[in-house]
Amino acid sequence: MQTDVISEPRTLVLSTPVVWFMALAAALGTASIYPLQPAIADVAGSMHASVATVGIALACGPLGYLIGLALLVPLVDRFSPRHVLSTQFGALAIALGANAVVGTPWLLALVVGVIGAGSSVGAQLSSVAGRFANPLRRATVLGIVTAGISAGILLGRIVGGWLNEEIGWRGMFLVFASACAIVSVAARFVPPDAAGSVNAGYLASLRKLPRLYVGVAALRLAACRGTLWFFAFCAVWAGLAVALSQPPFSYSSERIGVYAFAGLLGIVATRVSGAWTDRVGARRVILVGLVIALAATVTLGVCLSNAAVALACLALFDAGLFAAQVANQSTVLAIDPTAPARFNSAYMLVYFIGGTLGTAFGAAAVGWFGWPATTAVAACAIALAMTITVAARPKSRSLG
Numbered sequence: 101m102q103t104d105v106i107s108e109p110r111t112l113v114l115s116t117p118v119v120w121f122m123a124l125a126a127a128l129g130t131a132s133i134y135p136l137q138p139a140i141a142d143v144a145g146s147m148h149a150s151v152a153t154v155g156i157a158l159a160c161g162p163l164g165y166l167i168g169l170a171l172l173v174p175l176v177d178r179f180s181p182r183h184v185l186s187t188q189f190g191a192l193a194i195a196l197g198a199n200a201v202v203g204t205p206w207l208l209a210l211v212v213g214v215i216g217a218g219s220s221v222g223a224q225l226s227s228v229a230g231r232f233a234n235p236l237r238r239a240t241v242l243g244i245v246t247a248g249i250s251a252g253i254l255l256g257r258i259v260g261g262w263l264n265e266e267i268g269w270r271g272m273f274l275v276f277a278s279a280c281a282i283v284s285v286a287a288r289f290v291p292p293d294a295a296g297s298v299n300a301g302y303l304a305s306l307r308k309l310p311r312l313y314v315g316v317a318a319l320r321l322a323a324c325r326g327t328l329w330f331f332a333f334c335a336v337w338a339g340l341a342v343a344l345s346q347p348p349f350s351y352s353s354e355r356i357g358v359y360a361f362a363g364l365l366g367i368v369a370t371r372v373s374g375a376w377t378d379r380v381g382a383r384r385v386i387l388v389g390l391v392i393a394l395a396a397t398v399t400l401g402v403c404l405s406n407a408a409v410a411l412a413c414l415a416l417f418d419a420g421l422f423a424a425q426v427a428n429q430s431t432v433l434a435i436d437p438t439a440p441a442r443f444n445s446a447y448m449l450v451y452f453i454g455g456t457l458g459t460a461f462g463a464a465a466v467g468w469f470g471w472p473a474t475t476a477v478a479a480c481a482i483a484l485a486m487t488i489t490v491a492a493r494p495k496s497r498s499l500g
Contacts, residue, residue, distance in 0.1 A: 126245050128280060131259070132196055134257050135256045156460060161215060164218075176231075189218075189287055196215060199212065226429065240375050242429060260272055316443070321488070323446070323451060333421050343466045346466075388420075458478075
């Protein structure tokens, strides 16, 4: 694997302002895939389609993200991160603008898939963080960038629900498109302008992705447990939007979006978990996060009607899983710090397969089986991730 990597002096170190710009950009890029979730009932009504049909269309977002992870994320190892990020934000702005004019669920699914591919810019930014951060602070820097991603997941729903109420879901997409266009310009000047660190052919690099799972045990472990808990995460949040939009709640999209505020604790957790991962190792942080998330999921399944308890459980649910994600991803980026994007791409590709399945399952399962059964399945997925982590005895602290 090392023969494909160009040795580079680590003269470029991410400054604090650049790290926070990357966190902001990651927030916006990630947010672009989520704003329709609280407006799912309004979108279904405007297109004269069922909520389940629109829910399946929205699942094309994570599916497009999978394509972006495989095809786009490795580009930041091959070319200047500055040029790659600027171009991808520009393309994302165009796709978001196009989504403002779609008229059928199937066309919505297609464009949402393109937006999903573009929103993989968040994974690109975490790869850049892994490549240029000080090795002793890699998890800390990753925690800051991941906090941006976490904020994007939450703010995408919150801002999406609010803008849907104020200017409609089509106008909401135009606002997101404008923001991405602004970041596209800024990305031409702020991120690192280093040359690529990989000299293998692009198609050859893509063909080698499956081999990484076979040859690197740390990647297999991280991908397996991460996929399970991201399935649970997406199933709970997608199912929550459907459950709250139907009787006995029948909440508006704006009110549903407010529930995402509960996840603000997850942003704090990503920042803190990065620092603690550097101190005590990834495995401990992962296990603590999963225990918290499991307890919150079980409670949430029977207490949705109690708003205070539900909000508290959502906060702990997000905090636990976001903390586990930062620690888990740090083990992936540490496998080959000189060219982390290919390992991050391989990891996130499998990770978002879980998210795609979770989004589709959560949106449909509430109608089919009910909210308690949906959360029970999510809890089982988290419990299995815990079991895998406990069973896998680490060879060293850095590999979790």
